[in-house]
Amino acid sequence: MGTGDYLALAAGAANTIAVSVLAIIIGAPLGLGLALIRWGQVRGIDGIVATIVSLLRATPAVTLVLLVYFALPTIGLELPRFVAAVATLTLGTMAYNCEIWRATLLAFPSDQLDAARAFGMPRGLRIRLIVLPQIARAAMPALVNEMTLIIKVSPAVAVIGVIEATRAAVRIGAATYNPIPPFLVALAIYVGVIGTFVAAQRALERRQRRGALA
Amino acid sequence: MIPRGIEVLWEQRDAVLSGLLTTIAITVVSALCAVLLGLTLFALLISRRRSVALILAWLIDLMRCVPFMLFCYMIYFGLPSFGIVVSNMTAGIAALTLYNAAYIAELLRGSFAALPAEGIEAGQAFGFHGSRLLLRIILPPVLLASIPMLGNQMVQIIKDSAFLVIIAVQELTFVANEVQATYYVPFASFVCAMLLYWVLCLAVEAGVRAVLRIAEARRCRKMPREGRFRPSGHRTVQILQGPPGACGYRSFGIGRRDGLHSRTLRRRQVDAAPLHQLARDPGQWRGLFVG
Numbered sequence: 001m002g003t004g005d006y007l008a009l010a011a012g013a014a015n016t017i018a019v020s021v022l023a024i025i026i027g028a029p030l031g032l033g034l035a036l037i038r039w040g041q042v043r044g045i046d047g048i049v050a051t052i053v054s055l056l057r058a059t060p061a062v063t064l065v066l067l068v069y070f071a072l073p074t075i076g077l078e079l080p081r082f083v084a085a086v087a088t089l090t091l092g093t094m095a096y097n098c099e100i101w102r103a104t105l106l107a108f109p110s111d112q113l114d115a116a117r118a119f120g121m122p123r124g125l126r127i128r129l130i131v132l133p134q135i136a137r138a139a140m141p142a143l144v145n146e147m148t149l150i151i152k153v154s155p156a157v158a159v160i161g162v163i164e165a166t167r168a169a170v171r172i173g174a175a176t177y178n179p180i181p182p183f184l185v186a187l188a189i190y191v192g193v194i195g196t197f198v199a200a201q202r203a204l205e206r207r208q209r210r211g212a213l214a
Numbered sequence: 215m216i217p218r219g220i221e222v223l224w225e226q227r228d229a230v231l232s233g234l235l236t237t238i239a240i241t242v243v244s245a246l247c248a249v250l251l252g253l254t255l256f257a258l259l260i261s262r263r264r265s266v267a268l269i270l271a272w273l274i275d276l277m278r279c280v281p282f283m284l285f286c287y288m289i290y291f292g293l294p295s296f297g298i299v300v301s302n303m304t305a306g307i308a309a310l311t312l313y314n315a316a317y318i319a320e321l322l323r324g325s326f327a328a329l330p331a332e333g334i335e336a337g338q339a340f341g342f343h344g345s346r347l348l349l350r351i352i353l354p355p356v357l358l359a360s361i362p363m364l365g366n367q368m369v370q371i372i373k374d375s376a377f378l379v380i381i382a383v384q385e386l387t388f389v390a391n392e393v394q395a396t397y398y399v400p401f402a403s404f405v406c407a408m409l410l411y412w413v414l415c416l417a418v419e420a421g422v423r424a425v426l427r428i429a430e431a432r433r434c435r436k437m438p439r440e441g442r443f444r445p446s447g448h449r450t451v452q453i454l455q456g457p458p459g460a461c462g463y464r465s466f467g468i469g470r471r472d473g474l475h476s477r478t479l480r481r482r483q484v485d486a487a488p489l490h491q492l493a494r495d496p497g498q499w500r501g502l503f504v505g
Binding site: 061075170180186194 | 276279280281282283284287288291292295369372373374375376377379380386387390391394400401404405407408409411412414415416
């Protein structure tokens, strides 16, 4: 493996991180929105959301990315590879995020909401000031877990030709006839990225615990 | 466009069906192997040989950081480097098995850590040790507590099996992709694949629910029959196993006196109080049946 190979792997890693982080940033709020729809039992949409979330959670990322990239152009929506990749991972993480947020919302003590309502707090304010700060804290471990899962399914976008870390490693292995070294480098990249997320979560939890004690 | 897609898929139904059956076969074989290997790893993880357990825990943590697709490539391209040549299908099943066995071992260890230690200590006090302690005392509650998570892992195996498209295993996604490439019906073929995956996952979820129901029913059937264990005037109590701290008991005596039958009683928790309250009144311990 030469310097060029390491650069290719670094570029692949940058793609992996870009795709995953964009999917997380877009997918988490969307998931929260869906969870609020299900929590509020909005008539009509509620059942549709539940069905779509169940379907998306059962769909492998590879199948979904092929659908997004090859099928959307037939209805006139042609997406570049990278956008299709981000859209796929966003859809997947959105569905899982919805379930995570919903579980935390269902565990939320309703007496706090009753108290806020008794003080005449409007619904939007109730959700923003009372519910969200608390459920964000409670959902954090599950959310970080989901983020690491997204990084782990991100190689799926390679099937539509986005060169991310795994794909870059495979190409180097094919060119040099020695697949093991690039795979080990790719492995180190993933361990580093996922380890960063887990470490960030631990640090955040420590800070919150200090905040709770102070 | 879409009616044509459905038409093409109907013509290609044999191909789609064979893809679906391949996915099911791969999933079932790898799931069984992964559970067996996972159980073995779990036994090593909780063994007294701490050095083995520590190395294994470290390896499992490492495995949980690897994307399945990278692992699959590693098996597929790596095995020939060691002189092992296998078919794509075998490499795929091996990758799925090894990868998921690590997750299963970890989730079993999680369930094990959450269970109260008293049961195992009691087993040891009764002279259970080694494999008999593991099989008779440790595994039943661990497996029972892990059923939902094992179901999740099964769904994960179904979803991971789609990654095998990259090493040209002819499973459902591979077939869907071939059909769409040949006849240019991307929408219909991938939506069809998605729906089939959905059906598979819903079937797993239904299976998990059924197994949990059967387990619950079996536990209730072990309840003492009225009059056999319960002298009149005393309450028949079943100690429930649950998450730590949630130990309670059901009294079946009160309900019976009210003319409720066992089927109704199973569903209705007639009377529950913390165990320490029961212990405080030794008179109630007479006729107690620990199930």
